[in-house]
Structures are given as C-alpha cells and as structure tokens.
Amino acid sequence: MRFDDVLGTVRTIDLASPSAAQAAWRQIVDLVGRGRVPADDWALTTLRDIRERVPVAARAASARALYGAATPAALVRLLATDDLAVAAPILRFAVLDDAEWTDLLPALSPAGRAVLRHRRDLSASVIRALESFGSVDFVLSGDVASTDEPAAAQPAPEPEPAATIPPESGPFVSLGAIAKSLPIVAEARRRRENDNEAPVAEGGVFRIADVVARIEAFQKRKDEAPNVAPTARVPVREGFRFETDPTGTIRWVDGTAREAILGTTIATPARPAQPGVDGIAAGAFRRRARFADVHLVVGGAGEAAGRWLMTAIPLFDSASGRFTGYRGSARRPERHEGPATPARPAPAADSLRQLVHELRTPTNAIAGFSEMIECEMLGPVEPVYRDQAATMRDDAHRLLAAIDDVDVAARVVGGALPLDPEPIAVAPLLHRLAGDLHLLAEARGAPVPVIADDLTVLADARALDRIVSRLLGAAIGAAMMDEEIAVHADAEAGGRIAISVTRPHAFDAYPGDRILSVDDEESPASLLGIGFSLRLVRNLARALGGAFDIGDRAMTLHLPAADDGAIGHTASS
Numbered sequence: 107m108r109f110d111d112v113l114g115t116v117r118t119i120d121l122a123s124p125s126a127a128q129a130a131w132r133q134i135v136d137l138v139g140r141g142r143v144p145a146d147d148w149a150l151t152t153l154r155d156i157r158e159r160v161p162v163a164a165r166a167a168s169a170r171a172l173y174g175a176a177t178p179a180a181l182v183r184l185l186a187t188d189d190l191a192v193a194a195p196i197l198r199f200a201v202l203d204d205a206e207w208t209d210l211l212p213a214l215s216p217a218g219r220a221v222l223r224h225r226r227d228l229s230a231s232v233i234r235a236l237e238s239f240g241s242v243d244f245v246l247s248g249d250v251a252s253t254d255e256p257a258a259a260q261p262a263p264e265p266e267p268a269a270t271i272p273p274e275s276g277p278f279v280s281l282g283a284i285a286k287s288l289p290i291v292a293e294a295r296r297r298r299e300n301d302n303e304a305p306v307a308e309g310g311v312f313r314i315a316d317v318v319a320r321i322e323a324f325q326k327r328k329d330e331a332p333n334v335a336p337t338a339r340v341p342v343r344e345g346f347r348f349e350t351d352p353t354g355t356i357r358w359v360d361g362t363a364r365e366a367i368l369g370t371t372i373a374t375p376a377r378p379a380q381p382g383v384d385g386i387a388a389g390a391f392r393r394r395a396r397f398a399d400v401h402l403v404v405g406g407a408g409e410a411a412g413r414w415l416m417t418a419i420p421l422f423d424s425a426s427g428r429f430t431g432y433r434g435s436a437r438r439p440e441r442h443e444g445p446a447t448p449a450r451p452a453p454a455a456d457s458l459r460q461l462v463h464e465l466r467t468p469t470n471a472i473a474g475f476s477e478m479i480e481c482e483m484l485g486p487v488e489p490v491y492r493d494q495a496a497t498m499r500d501d502a503h504r505l506l507a508a509i510d511d512v513d514v515a516a517r518v519v520g521g522a523l524p525l526d527p528e529p530i531a532v533a534p535l536l537h538r539l540a541g542d543l544h545l546l547a548e549a550r551g552a553p554v555p556v557i558a559d560d561l562t563v564l565a566d567a568r569a570l571d572r573i574v575s576r577l578l579g580a581a582i583g584a585a586m587m588d589e590e591i592a593v594h595a596d597a598e599a600g601g602r603i604a605i606s607v608t609r610p611h612a613f614d615a616y617p618g619d620r621i622l623s624v625d626d627e628e629s630p631a632s633l634l635g636i637g638f639s640l641r642l643v644r645n646l647a648r649a650l651g652g653a654f655d656i657g658d659r660a661m662t663l664h665l666p667a668a669d670d671g672a673i674g675h676t677a678s679s
Contacts (some may be wrong), residue, residue: 473502
C-alpha cells in the first residue's frame with residue numbers, strides 16, 4: 107500500500123528561518139494548487155502566516171508555476187489578493203466557475219480586475235460583474251486627489267498587465283512558457299495560425315528547434331516582404347503630462363499615446379541603449395527631490411517613441427506627509443539638445459538572448475543539485491538515486507551546451523559577439539577536439555583520423571573551438587557504423603587555411619547545402635539538431651573572416667592564416 111507523505115514532511119518543517127518559510131511556501135502552494143492535498147484551514151492559514159516572510163519574487167514564481175493546474179478557488183483567492191506581481195499570473199490562467207469569480211471580484215484590487223478585463227474566456231455574467239466596478243476602478247485614488255493641482259479630475263488609465271515574464275522566473279518556469287512569451291515567437295505563432303500551417307510540434311510539445319525555426323521563418327518572411335510606403339505618417343507629439351505612484355512607476359499619461367509610457371519607472375536607470383530614464387531621475391527619486399530635463403527614451407515606433415526631457419516634482423499627502431509619487435511633464439528636446447529620433451525597437455536577437463538568460467539560471471541550479479546528490483553532499487543516497495542524479499547532471503550539461511549555442515547564435519545575428527583573434531596552431535586543436543569526441547566516435551563505430559601540417563590560423567580561441575567541435579560532432583553523430591570521418595588541414599592560396607571534414611553518407615539525402623535546413627532534435631551531437639549546428643558553424647566562420655562550404659565529399663572551413671593580418675573585434679551577421 108502506497109501513500110503520499112509529502113504534506114506530513116512539510117508539517118514538520120521549522121518555519122522560523124526565512125529560507126524554511128520560502129521552501130514551505132513553494133511546497134504548500136504546489137501541493138494544494140495541483141490537487142495533491144486539499145485546500146484545508148491548516149494549509150491556507152500557514153500560507154497567510156508566512157506570506158510576509160517570503161519574497162515577492164518567490165511568491166510570484168510559485169503562482170506562475172501553477173499554469174495548467176486546476177487550482178482550487180481558495181488558493182486562487184489567497185494568491186489573487188496578494189501583491190500584483192503574484193496576483194497577475196494566477197488571474198491570467200485560473201479556471202473558476204461563475205459563482206467563484208463573482209465572489210472573488212470584490213476582494214481584488216483595481217489592478218487585479220484590470221488583468222481579468224484582458225481575458226477573453228470569461229462568461230457574460232462575469233464580464234457584467236466586472237463592468238459594475240467601472241465607477242470604482244477608473245478614478246484616481248484619494249491620495250492623488252488631495253494634492254494641490256486639479257489633475258485628480260482626469261480619468262485614471264486602466265492598468266495593463268506585463269506582456270513578458272518577469273526576470274525572477276525561478277526554476278519552475280517551463281521552456282515553452284518562456285519561449286511563448288517572446289514577442290517574436292508570438293508573432294510567428296499568429297502568422298502560422300493565419301496561414302493554417304502545421305502545429306508547432308506533434309503531441310503539443312514545444313521544442314527548442316521549433317522556436318528557432320519559427321524565428322527564422324518569421325525573419326525570412328519579413329525580409330522578403332515588399333517595402334510598402336506608409337499611407338499615413340505617425341504624428342510626433344511635442345509634450346505630455348504624467349504622474350507616478352509611490353514606487354516611481356508612471357500610472358497616468360495625458361497628451362500622447364500612453365501605451366508605450368505606462369509602466370515605465372523613474373526609480374531605476376535604464377541600461378545602455380535601452381528604453382527608460384537616466385540615472386539623474388533615479389537619484390532624485392531616492393532623495394524625494396525634484397528633477398528637471400532628465401532623459402527618457404521610449405521604444406517602439408508610435409507617436410510617443412523617441413527621446414524626451416522630463417521635469418517633475420514630488421507629491422506628499424497634506425494630512426499625513428506621506429510620499430505619493432511625482433507629477434510632471436515631458437517635452438521633446440530642442441535641436442541643440444540632441445535629436446528626437448525614435449528609439450530602435452529591440453531586435454529579435456535581443457529577445458533570444460533574454461530567453462537564453464532565463465534558461466541558464468534554472469539549468470545551472472539543476473546541474474548543481476544533481477551533482478550534490480550524486481556526491482552525497484546532502485547525506486547518504488541509495489545507488490539508484492545516485493544513478494538518476496548522474497543522468498540529470500549529464501542532461502543538464504547537454505542542455506547548457508545547447509543554451510550556449512543559442513546565445514552565441516543570437517550574438518552573431520545581433521553583431522555583438524566579441525572576438526579576440528590570436529595565432530592558434532591547427533594540429534593540436536584538431537587532435538584535442540577529436541579526442542574530446544572519442545566516446546561519441548566509439549559509440550558510432552566511426553574512426554576519426556586527423557591529418558594536419560604545421561599550420562596556424564588567426565582566430566578567436568573560443569569561437570574556433572566551438573566551430574570545429576560542432577562541425578566534428580555533426581559529422582560523427584550522423585556517421586554510419588565503420589564509416590571513416592577524416593579531418594584534413596591544408597594551406598590554401600590567398601593566405602587561408604582549409605579544414606575539411608568528411609561528409610557522412612547520411613547527408614546524401616540532402617544534396618548541396620540543404621542539410622542546413624534540417625533540424626533533428628534526436629541528433630546525438632546536439633540537442634538543437636544537425637542543421638542548427640552547421641548554421642552556427644557557417645555564421646561563426648563568417649564572423650572570423652572566413653567561410654564554410656558543403657561539398658559532395660567534404661565540409662570545409664576556410665579561415666585566415668595567422669600571417670594574413672588582423673580581423674575585427676566585433677562580429678557581424
């Protein structure tokens with residue numbers, strides 16, 4: 107007879123320390139949210155008691171992790187009445203009946219009800235109940251109304267939920283959820299639905315190669331689309347007024363399109379070349395001081411896009427003296443103050459690099475914990491669990507290698523790959539990388555002879571390692587039993603060196619360079635497929651000032667020799 111004693115284990119946890127409280131919060135929310143234990147008084151009371159000791163980021167990650175689960179109404183109420191960062195995810199996907207929604211609406215904040223207004227799957231009765239709160243949700247709060255200026259008569263904007271997953275994703279966010287949140291992937295999926303294309307993957311599995319394929323298909327369609335002259339010019343506004351809340355987030359805008367400005371914070375300076383405010387506004391916010399002519403950059407291509415100069419004063423409640431935010435105005439810079447050109451939207455490569463960042467942290471955590479279990483650093487472990495931990499560690503390292511490949515590919519496309527060329531001896535490099543792949547070669551039964559003279563190339567060491575290892579891995583991974591994959595390095599005319607690898611017979615089904623369009627996730631050489639690996643080889647070779655050719659008998663890298671001058675320090679696609 108088997109039973110689930112996880113809840114009994116949670117009950118024995120000493121909740122005195124913050125780390126124990128955070129661990130208990132995650133476990134109770136997961137157990138109750140997925141129906142493994144009932145939403146009884148003990149579970150809900152414990153969550154309320156420890157909520158203030160659990161960081162908002164951890165509570166928000168637990169709420170996002172319940173996506174797709176049949177979360178009980180009691181737990182939905184507890185999370186939906188929390189901070190907006192915690193409430194917004196659960197309100198976006200929670201499934202309740204009409205009576206439960208109607209009972210929950212009065213307990214929600216205006217921002218929480220605004221999240222529900224963006225859902226399209228609620229029944230007519232729930233929508234009518236939401237509309238009944240319009241007179242309450244669409245006015246400014248009393249704190250703002252009590253200030254000196256008559257701006258309280260202006261209608262408050264409807265808060266808009268964030269369009270992307272917050273940076274504190276935690277290890278519980280799935281790859282599909284992160285990938286689907288990217289604007290470039292969402293647009294590709296929308297076009298696929300309009301064009302009646304095939305599903306993303308069989309069985310509903312959202313694969314890494316499908317993400318890459320969708321991005322490339324979208325970019326190709328965009329590049330091939332004819333340049334149509336715009337029928338109407340987007341007007342450029344010369345000024346607007348704004349107000350922030352006590353956290354420095356802009357909540358009200360008048361005078362221009364508000365969508366691109368609402369939600370911008372003056373409390374944190376923007377990163378270089380990114381939309382946002384400069385450090386002067388952030389410093390003034392910390393001192394609750396006025397500021398004048400600080401720079402604001404608004405991304406996109408609408409009427410509000412471009413550079414602004416902001417001036418604002420702090421506001422305080424007349425009765426309590428409590429800080430309530432800033433009120434001010436913004437104007438376009440004069441000619442001597444710099445151009446007012448719209449900021450460039452973030453390219454698709456930046457979004458892909460954001461995806462890589464979100465994936466690397468939880469994968470590193472999985473690899474680290476599996477190694478700790480395998481080495482019994484947390485206590486004695488049965489052999490079967492140590493074997494499973496070793497498998498998890500190996501899989502995590504393979505996934506990290508794939509994540510690094512995606513990161514490098516995004517940097518190459520975005521022209522942001524730093525290169526430090528230096529002379530590198532070819533023969534030792536080839537022998538070392540062929541030795542690193544000897545296990546794969548033995549498993550495939552493919553000998554890998556290396557024939558290289560005393561040659562030296564001028565290249566970045568890490569980039570060259572990645573190029574040759576991915577090329578050898580793709581060839582060996584596709585080799586048949588006893589098929590020889592020979593590696594040759596020879597000097598060429600024009601100050602170049604050719605590194606050729608035997609083309610395996612499995613590639614014969616794809617004449618020419620059609621193998622570049624093949625993405626097979628079952629490849630033993632790469633989780634991203636042979637096609638992706640070879641495209642990465644081609645792009646990196648170009649970044650190093652070389653080329654990559656796929657012939658009938660061999661795949662050849664053409665790289666500059668060490669005595670052929672220097673190459674640039676920044677790659678371009």
